Amino acid sequence: MKKLVILILIPLLQACGDSDTELPYIKAKSAYTCAQYNESRAYGDIGTQNRIKLATMQQLDESYIGSTKIENYYRSNYTNNRKVFASDMNDVISYHLVFEKKLNDTCLNKSDISLSDAMTISINKLYTELSTQPQLATCQSYIDNKISYNDILVEAKKVQEYHILSPVKKIINTPNYGEKIIKENLIKDCETNPQRRLWSLFISIASNLRIEIDKKESEIRTQEREKEKLEYEIKNYATSLFSRDDANCSSYENQYKLSQRSDGNQKLFKEGLNGTIADVALHLKSHQKEVFDKLFSDNPDKIALKILDTCQGIVRDPNSPGYRLTGAYHGPEFNGKSQLVSVLASLPDLPPENPSEAKRGPIRPLVLPERR
Structure with missing residues (x-):
C-alpha cells in the first residue's frame, strides 16, 4: 500500500515542480492551440494572433494569483493587468519581445499543445534563463546572488552602456560616495521591489546619485563664486573710493547699491560710502564744506542719494514719488576723483564755489532736450 501511495505521488510532484521557480499548467481548458x-x-x-494570445493570457492572469516568486514575476512583467508607467515602457517592450520570441519557438516545436501550456512553458524557461542575464534579470536575481554588482558593470562595459559607466565613474571618484553607496541603494531598492528589472534600477540609481553629486558641486561652485565676489566687493567698496584710483560716478553708484543691500554686510558698505562722501567733502571750499558738513550730519542718507541722482542725471520732484531723467552728469571733470568733487559742489543745497556767482545760482546737471 505504501509503495502504491509513493508511486502515485511521484508523478504529481513532478508535475508541480518547484512552486517558486515553475508555474503549473492552468486547470482551465485553453480555447486555442x-x-x-x-x-x-x-x-x-x-489581428488574430494578438486576439488569441490576449485571450489566453487572460486565463493565465486568472490562474496565477499566488504569492510564489515566479507568480510575482509573471504578474510584474507579463500579465495584461500590470500597471505600466511611461518610465517603464522600455522594460515592458523588452520583456514583451523576449516572451513573444520564446512563445513562438515553443509553439513551433510543440504545435500539438494548447496555447496556455505553451505560455506557461515559455514563462518557466524565461524565469530560469533571464535570471542570470544582467540586462533582463530582475532584482530577485541580485537578492539571490545569481547576479553580482560586478556582473552588471562587466555587461555595461561589454555593451558600452554609458548610462551606467559614466555616472558610476563619477560616483566612484567623488569623496563620501564610491561603489558602496551604489550597492547600498541597489540592495535596498531591490528588497522593496524584487521583480523590478535590475538593469533599469541600476541605471536609475546611478543617474540619481550623479544628479545629486552634480547639484552639490554646483552649489559649492556657486558659494565659491559668491565668496570671491563678496571679497572683491569688500576690498573695493567697504572703504572710501578715494583710497584707490577709480573714485568716480560709476564706482560711487556701485558702492551706493551695495550700501542699500539688505544682508549682513550692509553696514560695511555704508561705512565705505560715508567715507567716500567725507573724502569728497575735503575738496570743497571752506564755506561750502561748512554747509555740507551740517547737511551731511543731519541726514547722511539724503545727501548720499542726492549725489547718486546727480551722477545719474536724475531730478526728483519733492511732491511726487517719481523722477525725471535729464542725462548723466556732465560737469567740468567727467572722469577721475574730481568728477565726484564737481558733483558734490553742484548740489543745489550748497553755496557756489565762487561766492560772487551766488546771484547766478548753483551749477545744475545738463538737461537733455526731450525726444519728440
Whole structure:
C-alpha cells in the first residue's frame, strides 16, 4: 500500500515542480492551440494572433494569483493587468519581445499543445534563463546572488552602456560616495521591489546619485563664486573710493547699491560710502564744506542719494514719488576723483564755489532736450 501511495505521488510532484521557480499548467481548458497560433503567424494575420494570445493570457492572469516568486514575476512583467508607467515602457517592450520570441519557438516545436501550456512553458524557461542575464534579470536575481554588482558593470562595459559607466565613474571618484553607496541603494531598492528589472534600477540609481553629486558641486561652485565676489566687493567698496584710483560716478553708484543691500554686510558698505562722501567733502571750499558738513550730519542718507541722482542725471520732484531723467552728469571733470568733487559742489543745497556767482545760482546737471 505504501509503495502504491509513493508511486502515485511521484508523478504529481513532478508535475508541480518547484512552486517558486515553475508555474503549473492552468486547470482551465485553453480555447486555442499552438497550431492555430502558428497558422495566424504564417498567414501574417496579426489581428488574430494578438486576439488569441490576449485571450489566453487572460486565463493565465486568472490562474496565477499566488504569492510564489515566479507568480510575482509573471504578474510584474507579463500579465495584461500590470500597471505600466511611461518610465517603464522600455522594460515592458523588452520583456514583451523576449516572451513573444520564446512563445513562438515553443509553439513551433510543440504545435500539438494548447496555447496556455505553451505560455506557461515559455514563462518557466524565461524565469530560469533571464535570471542570470544582467540586462533582463530582475532584482530577485541580485537578492539571490545569481547576479553580482560586478556582473552588471562587466555587461555595461561589454555593451558600452554609458548610462551606467559614466555616472558610476563619477560616483566612484567623488569623496563620501564610491561603489558602496551604489550597492547600498541597489540592495535596498531591490528588497522593496524584487521583480523590478535590475538593469533599469541600476541605471536609475546611478543617474540619481550623479544628479545629486552634480547639484552639490554646483552649489559649492556657486558659494565659491559668491565668496570671491563678496571679497572683491569688500576690498573695493567697504572703504572710501578715494583710497584707490577709480573714485568716480560709476564706482560711487556701485558702492551706493551695495550700501542699500539688505544682508549682513550692509553696514560695511555704508561705512565705505560715508567715507567716500567725507573724502569728497575735503575738496570743497571752506564755506561750502561748512554747509555740507551740517547737511551731511543731519541726514547722511539724503545727501548720499542726492549725489547718486546727480551722477545719474536724475531730478526728483519733492511732491511726487517719481523722477525725471535729464542725462548723466556732465560737469567740468567727467572722469577721475574730481568728477565726484564737481558733483558734490553742484548740489543745489550748497553755496557756489565762487561766492560772487551766488546771484547766478548753483551749477545744475545738463538737461537733455526731450525726444519728440
